[in-house]
Amino acid sequence: MIMNNFKSKISLALLLISGAFMSSCSESFLDVSSKTEPNSENYYKTESQALRALYGCYDGWRQVSSNPGAYSFLMASSIMSDECYGGAGVGDGYGAQLIDRFDKAAAPSEMNVFEQEWKVYYAGVFRCNTLIVSDPNIAWEDETNHTRIMGECRALRALLYFDMVRLWGNIPLFTEPSNDNKEQADPQDVYALIFDDLRYAIDHIEADDNLGENNYGRITKYAAEALFARAYLFYSGYYGAEPVYSDGTSINRQEALAAVEDVIAQGKYELVSDFKNLWPAASLVPVKGSTGWDQEKSTYAGDYNSEVILAQNFTPTQNYDGDNDANRWLVNLGMRNINASPYGKGWGIATLTPSYFRQFFDARDVRRTASAIDLAAEGVTSVSDYNSGYKDWREYTGLNFKKYTPLVFDNGLPATNPDGTADFMINNAQPWVIVRYADVLLMAAELGSPNANEYLNRIRSRAGLPHAEANKQNILDERARELAYEGIRYWDLLRQGVEVMADAVVRSGGTVQNGGKNAEIAYDKAKIIATKGLSQIPANQISLSHGVLKQNPGW
Template identity: 45%
Template sequence: MNKLKIYIAAFAAILLASCSESFLDSEPITSLTDANFYKTKADADMALVGCYDGVQVIYANGVAFPVVSEVLSDNCFGGTGYVDSYNYQLLDESDISRSPGDVDLFNDTWKAYYKAIYRTNVLIQKMDQIEWDGDEAARNAVESEARFLRAYSYFDMVRLFERIPLLTEPSNDNIPQSDPAATYQVIAEDLQFAAANGAETVSPGRVNKWAAKAMLARVYLFYTGFYGTDLPGVTKAEVLQGLEDVIASGNYSLIEEFKNLWPAASTTVNEAGDDLVTTYAGKDNAETVFSVKYNITSDYNGNTDGNHWMVMYGLRTQSFSPYGQGWGAGTVLPALYNTYQETDARKTASIIAVAEEGLDFDNSDQREYTGYAIKKYTPMSYPDGHSIPEANGASNFMIGQFQDYVVMRYADVLLMAAELGSTNAQTYFDQVRERAGLGSIAVSEANILKERRLEFAFEGIRYWDLLRQGLDAAGDALAVNTRVLDGGAEMTKVISKQNFTETRGFQMIPQSQISLSDGVLIQNPGWNF
């Protein structure tokens, strides 16, 4: 096995530096302006780095999409500290009265998305003024990546808020929210362009045509499931063929052992008890189709390159190597832990079972304690208690985490192709189950959805899979009336189906944005303050 130092050294090749913001500021602080920039292929590449950086930074402040997707789901409760605000309970329970002062809970998130979208819109608008020297492939690659990143940003937003202002070019106009069908049409068109024109090669940290084909399938399944109608301009046959293309490309494969996809799951303390050993497959392994990249260099001076949200999932203020400390959000429902078969390798690779692992965890400062926590995305520490990021030069464990967010894995490609009716559906389904150590069962929509929950737990997918099954079914799955521990004392945790259905599964528009729009923006149902 490799020393964990190998894992530390396996940073992504692309470091998305925050200095890329300079040429996109409204008041330039460098010599780069619209008048002298966007001229050469090198300018285009630099601007594209800024687009990637914009997407990377989306999750750095506010409530990050990967976290909110799990808190909203039936995988996790809100958790956090016993004396913290109740903002995560507000989300979990679809109830503004749980934390009435948090009417701007998503304000930083909202602004970050539109900053990222602005960057992509600028670059797309400038494509014709760049001198490509006859290199049409280079032009198509840049535009494909920019349009993928715009589609990715809008897909997050439209799932969170449904009706959002739709901007496809740089603008300061105060425009009303668009019908979701219009937003989804732009997303689909962007992904279709990227699928047709994107690079075929796989480069760490870069979008290619295969990622676009896979993402189009995810969009298609959500839209057709939730809205019960065709995705504008996209056919089922086109989507399925795209997935078959990804599979046939030979660029991706399942990692042999599921635990090796995840740093904490694949890492143990050595026999001497003074170091860690790991079998982690590394960033950009054969199963990664698309990920949001992070590195260790975040600081409080404008560099925002680290994974700032993963600290939320760490065990509350305590470390048990290889697990590091964090803020105790996303406590895992025992029902999910018990859904896994004992022979399912994903059970212990996905979830920290406190009692079963013999951890002497003090839950007196933990809200909604269940005895289970997220393992896939958790901070890590050395046996001496030092945070791995801090020990390797990070500013601190809160902003220095560097595990990538794997948005799309090859396993998802296989299961989506099976769900969409591939002639190889049983084979694809069996491949995922066999990797988990399970035998073959009949492929069906119901069995695929069950498998998806177990395969993709804590990867920001489950809640959206629930929504696409319909509000009634989703509400039944989310409703809870159970006992948990708050600060070590028993209390009743209730999640109401009625609260959920009143919101239709969407989140509140930040009040600051409604005020800034002079009432042009309208609050979503179920979130009246």
């Protein structure tokens, strides 16, 4: 995507397509066995083969966002929170509304809304498990390479399971490649594996391994430490107990704090000086009358910048023949069929709620204009495409994603490549930033760092806000402002308790326009609470399991 520094996306990303040889996902339950040669029975013998397999594991993780049939975790998390409504077009299905309302009555025909996610996540786990169990059979040439490769692989497995267990709660747990029809595991056991894997990555990936632009998108020791703290905060909050490793050893707050304090102490990351420079649409300036961007006037810090600790990386080379390596969620988040340079058209899913925007952003806060597109304030309502898009938009609020949005040149061509000739739907490649340094500072403050006030106020100072005391509520409110629309807010709400989450979602209801006509969005708090904040397991997966899988409560 042309909002990059342009020199090199991670070379890894160009190799990830090699992972396609490892597994595929058929219609039978969790059938993710290899269909092509070479396969896992005659492969994974040498270090170079192991590295190639690791690239396939990264690709398996990326497929959760690049698979054309899947909601991305980012998009689903935003819709479930108080940040967004379901949105989409007036003639579209109501899957986004089902996710938003926590109510199957919102879309009775959408009982398989997360079908692709279920398949793609387990296919990714299958790839990781295949490499992990092959470890003893690989002729490793260098022990540092050995531990780094296996550390990255186990961290990827942890990432996949962390998304799944938060989304569905009750899931089968596989620690080796298998297509067995397994019952759902106790969530504590899934989290034990997540913490085991992250601890392994922390202990085995060397401190400076995978740093640098050429490794952008690969997991470092510091990314694993940040994810460890994130998982601790969610588990201890949602379940009201300390998590444990698989050997039963308890994990306490001090261990989680030590992980993020190490990230801070090592000095490998720092806040980008101007918040808007983190986001392509907030910082890029089009050249009038041409199909290019004025790079001298652009202030974008680049995909690889000092604040990114972990990002899910993409390339703009996706096609309609099965190569899935771009992000497929970006076009979904774009304004419904409206081109208003630099903002490009999309499908209008996940419209922003006015209540959240008003609650957390005031005029002093520079994140207000960097995080969200206010269509009226920015003149979008006057462009020629506006009326047709507005009349085809469900749950329109006049607010849209800016952190993540397609871009379009001033002449209307999509900015998915330098000359505007690439597909606006499938060739977007803006990375999804999984962990930023700002998040690490706020997690450390929340976990009780003696430097909590300093960490909180670094964030507030950059945003143009006065200093505040680092108490729990102030920290959580700052997370709501700083990390808005990044797929984090819902989980921050849910870990405070299902009722806290439900109250916030209910408060976000209000007036929208469906095809230009007023409509009201309201939520049933009791139904939300009945789900415990978990999503429905795809009904067809329950059928394919012959009833071994059980549907989550409330669905």
